[in-house]
Amino acid sequence: MNRKEFTERVLELKEKKNAVILAHYYVDGLIQDVADFVGDSLELARKAKEAEGEIIVFCGVYFMAETAKILNPDRKVLIPYYKAGCLMADMAIAEELKEFREKNPDYAVVTYVNSSADVKALSDICCTSANAVKIIEGLEAEKILFVPDRNLGSFVAEKVKGKKVELWSGYCPVHEKLNPEQARRVKEENPDAVFVVHPECRKEVRDMADFIGSTSQIVRFVKETSAKKVIVGTERGTIHQLRKLRPDVEFIPAYPEFTCDQMKMITPERLIKALEREQFEVFVPEEVAAGARKAIERMLERS
Ligand code: 13P
Ligand code: SF4
Secondary structure (H helix, E strand, O other): OHHHHHHHHHHHHHHHHOOOEEOOOOOHHHHHHHOOOOEEEHHHHHHHHHHHOOEEEEEEOOHHHHHHHHHHHOOOOEOOOOOOOOOHHHOOOOHHHHHHHOOOOOEEEEEEEOOHHHHHHHOOEEEOOOOOHHHHHHOOOEEEEEEEHHHHHHHHHHHOOOOOEEEOOOHHHHHHHOHHHHHHHHHHOOOOOOOOOOOOOOHHHHHOOOOOEEEEEEEEHHHOOOOEEEEEOOOOOHHHHHHHOOOOOOEEEOOOOOOOHHHHOHHHHHHHHHHHHHHOOOOOOOHHHHHHHHHHHHHHHOO
């Protein structure tokens, strides 16, 4: 199926099913182009709440579709491939978090949305990479456990004054793979480029960057930059939007295969099947969803 046929088929099915398509910046460019909305995880959580349509088709990894379902318990939420999970989200286990809470009742638990509904339900509040600093600064608690990303957590801990931030030991293997040697190399090869990175990158890499931000913050930064070359320290799918916004700028992935294979499981063929067959429906048991919803809504109120 070529681009035109794909686009026509998706639009036809979308209308027939009264569906809305939300897509993360990391999915295939073809899918981004047919989506009703493309964004980072914070924007997508907001959109999931506002979006019209009987069916929400979430083109992203499982925790994102799960968040959409938690915020829309009465709507049908589909993910084109149920195995597309976030590797970092799998590094936080609810039982272990429960144990920490029991042993450390004086800690507030702040959980990155890249986490399962079970883990969110055990948390005081959620955050995304776009609002983590603001969320933690706004908490009364002085002791914070940040779950699950140690890299985003250390980025936040550097910014927030007067709080003790304990880090869970999770990380994103895709961002972690960008090591300082590679970052140095790509910068040396492109001395006239600005270097932008996602806070999921390691501290040594963040320290070499000209700008650190969530995917949508990177998009906004690039929109305004006067640079003609940008080294992109996040998943390659983001470059699809960056090129559309700034065709005059050259974009260089910080390492050649900067790709989240989980996000790439959401293929154009699977999106068509998802719409045709209304698969794969996301379910979250209400006893878990209720707790997770509180943590997500607290975040949305404060960001
Ligand atoms: P954003 O919060 O920038 O959307 O990032 C989500 C993510 O999974 C990054 O790897
Ligand atoms: Fe998860 Fe990393 Fe993929 Fe983002 S890039 S969805 S954090 S595995």
